[in-house]
Amino acid sequence: MNWLTNLIRPKIRSIVGPKDVPDNLWQKCSSCEGMLFHRDLAENMNVCNHCGHHLKISVAERLDLLFDGAYKRVDVPSVPQDPLKFKDKKKYTDRLKEAQAKTGEKDAIIVAEGEIGGMPVVVAAFNFDFMGGSMGAAVGEGIVRAAETAVARNAALLAIPASGGARMQEGMISLIQLPRSVIAVRMVKDSGLPYIVLLTDPTTGGVSASFAMLGDIHIAEPGCMIGFAGKRVIEETIREQLPPGFQTAEYLKDHGMVDIVVPRKDLKETLSRILNLLMNRTGGLRPKGKIGNASPGKVTNANGALFGGQNRSSFAPHTTTVNQVDPANDRPELKESARVTASQK
Amino acid sequence: MAALDFEKPITELEGKIAELRNMTSSKDFSIAEEINRLESKAEKLKVSTYNKLTPAQKILVARHSERPHFLDYVKGMITDFTPLAGDRQFGEDNALVGGLGRFQGQSVVVMGQEKGHDTETRIHHNFGMAKPEGYRKAIRLMEMASQFQLPVLSFIDTAGAYPGVEAEARGQAEAIAQSIDSCLRLRTPMISVVIGEGGSGGAIAIATADRVYMMEHSIYSVISPEGCASILWRSAQQAEEAATALKLTAQDLKNLKLIDAIIPEPLGGAHRDPSEAISSVATQIEKGLSELSPWDSERLIKRRQQKYLAMGRV
Ligand SMILES: [Zn+2]
Numbered sequence: 231m232n233w234l235t236n237l238i239r240p241k242i243r244s245i246v247g248p249k250d251v252p253d254n255l256w257q258k259c260s261s262c263e264g265m266l267f268h269r270d271l272a273e274n275m276n277v278c279n280h281c282g283h284h285l286k287i288s289v290a291e292r293l294d295l296l297f298d299g300a301y302k303r304v305d306v307p308s309v310p311q312d313p314l315k316f317k318d319k320k321k322y323t324d325r326l327k328e329a330q331a332k333t334g335e336k337d338a339i340i341v342a343e344g345e346i347g348g349m350p351v352v353v354a355a356f357n358f359d360f361m362g363g364s365m366g367a368a369v370g371e372g373i374v375r376a377a378e379t380a381v382a383r384n385a386a387l388l389a390i391p392a393s394g395g396a397r398m399q400e401g402m403i404s405l406i407q408l409p410r411s412v413i414a415v416r417m418v419k420d421s422g423l424p425y426i427v428l429l430t431d432p433t434t435g436g437v438s439a440s441f442a443m444l445g446d447i448h449i450a451e452p453g454c455m456i457g458f459a460g461k462r463v464i465e466e467t468i469r470e471q472l473p474p475g476f477q478t479a480e481y482l483k484d485h486g487m488v489d490i491v492v493p494r495k496d497l498k499e500t501l502s503r504i505l506n507l508l509m510n511r512t513g514g515l516r517p518k519g520k521i522g523n524a525s526p527g528k529v530t531n532a533n534g535a536l537f538g539g540q541n542r543s544s545f546a547p548h549t550t551t552v553n554q555v556d557p558a559n560d561r562p563e564l565k566e567s568a569r570v571t572a573s574q575k
Numbered sequence: 576m577a578a579l580d581f582e583k584p585i586t587e588l589e590g591k592i593a594e595l596r597n598m599t600s601s602k603d604f605s606i607a608e609e610i611n612r613l614e615s616k617a618e619k620l621k622v623s624t625y626n627k628l629t630p631a632q633k634i635l636v637a638r639h640s641e642r643p644h645f646l647d648y649v650k651g652m653i654t655d656f657t658p659l660a661g662d663r664q665f666g667e668d669n670a671l672v673g674g675l676g677r678f679q680g681q682s683v684v685v686m687g688q689e690k691g692h693d694t695e696t697r698i699h700h701n702f703g704m705a706k707p708e709g710y711r712k713a714i715r716l717m718e719m720a721s722q723f724q725l726p727v728l729s730f731i732d733t734a735g736a737y738p739g740v741e742a743e744a745r746g747q748a749e750a751i752a753q754s755i756d757s758c759l760r761l762r763t764p765m766i767s768v769v770i771g772e773g774g775s776g777g778a779i780a781i782a783t784a785d786r787v788y789m790m791e792h793s794i795y796s797v798i799s800p801e802g803c804a805s806i807l808w809r810s811a812q813q814a815e816e817a818a819t820a821l822k823l824t825a826q827d828l829k830n831l832k833l834i835d836a837i838i839p840e841p842l843g844g845a846h847r848d849p850s851e852a853i854s855s856v857a858t859q860i861e862k863g864l865s866e867l868s869p870w871d872s873e874r875l876i877k878r879r880q881q882k883y884l885a886m887g888r889v
Contacts, residue, residue: 309888310888314831316820316821317820318807318808318813318816318820319807319808367887367888371888396775396797396798398797398798398806398807399807400797401796401797401821402795402821402823402833403831403833403887405775406779406833406887408751408783409758409883410883410884410886412752412756413880413883413884416756416759416760416880436775436776436797438752439736439747439748439755439776439780440751440752440755441752442752443746444753444756456748457743458738458742458747458751459736459738459742459747460738463802464743468739471740476743485744485745485746486746487746487748487749
């Protein structure tokens with residue numbers, strides 16, 4: 231309890247009565263310590279109106295913010311829980327139950343499909359409230375399922391990590407989610423579809439060392455922490471002095487690892503523009519010869535690579551039926567013109 | 576040889592045997608008999624000790640300073656070894672050594688983390704903790720392997736990727752991620768052997784392979800037991816408990832179907848008979864390569880991906 235909950239809330243309570251005061255009426259900015267009123271905060275997309283610090287935002291709010299309108303949740307197949315029968319001070323199964331009760335979710339990833347800027351997108355978003363967004367088998371499965379769905383729908387994949395790294399309680403099962411998630415993004419790339427990563431606070435450890443650093447485009451929220459090794463490990467083990475702004479989004483941009491740092495209020499516009507640039511390419515200019523079809527949208531049976539089928543991996547996801555693309559089967563302009571009009575509305 | 580704590584009863588017995596040997600200038604029958612008795616006792620003790628090593632004890636064996644390291648394996652099984660340096664972008668990383676060579680006549684790319692065997696070499700090799708340029712060199716070598724149709728052999732022995740300011744500045748996470756991707760896209764067979772310590776992302780970066788083998792007393796883990804204990808138990812004192820909970824031994828990981836085979840070590844660990852250990856590894860690699868040959872690149876890649884996708888699902 232901070233001074234606020236002790237002092238201010240009772241005062242407010244005495245004025246308006248206890249039932250009308252939600253627990254989170256006021257909160258303190260973790261950066262400038264300024265007081266934030268919940269309504270201002272909500273209006274400002276959880277960005278501090280004093281210093282511009284980006285506070286955490288729930289996955290539901292995040293998805294509402296990004297998708298054009300309604301979106302559909304994609305079911306993630308269940309995986310064996312607690313494969314190691316892990317117990318530290320507490321049983322892993324108990325920690326899972328607590329996190330499930332707290333979040334109302336099965337695990338730390340949410341997969342959803344919808345449109346952003348009129349372009350079809352599958353989003354794989356991490357829920358940091360679920361055990362620090364740590365990546366175990368369920369999260370890995372979520373990324374695989376998101377990638378398979380993107381390929382099946384001819385949609386872009388947008389990953390939104392918010393994770394401390396691997397789920398220690400799953401031991402090596404969590405480490406193999408690194409290659410598994412890399413395979414997932416490879417499916418999307420081999421289909422000529424955009425894979426975009428929106429890095430949010432924090433993106434560290436095994437999550438940064440796998441799918442999160444393999445995007446065609448890396449967008450980051452201002453000030454978010456991105457890195458492989460934890461600051462404490464670096465300071466304590468190696469005894470190196472950390473430079474100012476170390477491992478922030480801006481630091482990573484300066485070091486060539488992030489394309490753009492985008493404030494939350496501009497995220498939807500930026501994402502919409504990029505997705506349209508990559509997927510809605512009609513300008514009359516095309517490469518010579520046969521081309522496949524990586525154009526988006528309702529063309530659900532097309533999985534062509536951008537420039538012909540010759541670079542396509544023979545890999546087919548195990549659950550969805552993927553129609554093999556015949557390289558000779560030119561599906562040209564098809565619905566692209568229709569798309570343009572749709573997206574220009 | 577530096578004895579580990581749990582090995583003390585064995586080394587004490589061995590000391591006694593040596594003492595008795597020194598005492599008998601003449602052929603004293605009763606002393607010879609005593610020596611025989613003690614020797615068979617020492618042997619039995621070794622067997623029983625090493626058959627039931629706890630995970631924490633295995634960590635000590637896996638990290639034993641006299642255990643054969645990457646360059647010992649290269650020397651023992653690779654001819655014409657030609658180390659190649661540099662990532663062509665920033666620099667050379669001596670923590671991750673790699674190059675061309677021949678394994679039983681076949682040209683291969685061989686690479687691995689080298690921990691070093693004395694202060695000077697340990698510092699030279701940065702204790703086997705690679706930086707981004709090390710992983711980018713590995714990527715370069717794997718691309719070369721694809722281009723020239725050379726199988727890749729990787730040897731894993733690292734506490735983890737180097738956690739330092741410069742490594743972060745140059746994109747440690749990105750380098751590891753790309754290296755995993757390179758393993759998965761490799762157009763030739765890849766065999767990885769955990770010879771000592773398999774430390775998290777820094778290990779799997781060059782161990783996402785068609786066949787992954789572990790030495791009998793090696794370990795492979797998502798986090799060091801010390802690190803795990805300090806986070807989950809809030810005390811590094813619980814490292815032993817964490818070591819057990821993490822299921823990081825070769826035997827545990829074989830049961831979880833995360834590795835393909837366990838390579839037996841000489842009695843008392845690889846450090847007691849390095850050449851026997853190296854020859855067991857060579858035998859297993861030969862077996863793996865023959866299982867994977869001849870290869871069709873597309874099928875190989877597809878199977879490698881399917882293998883990883885299937886892991887941990889049931
Ligand atoms: Zn603030």
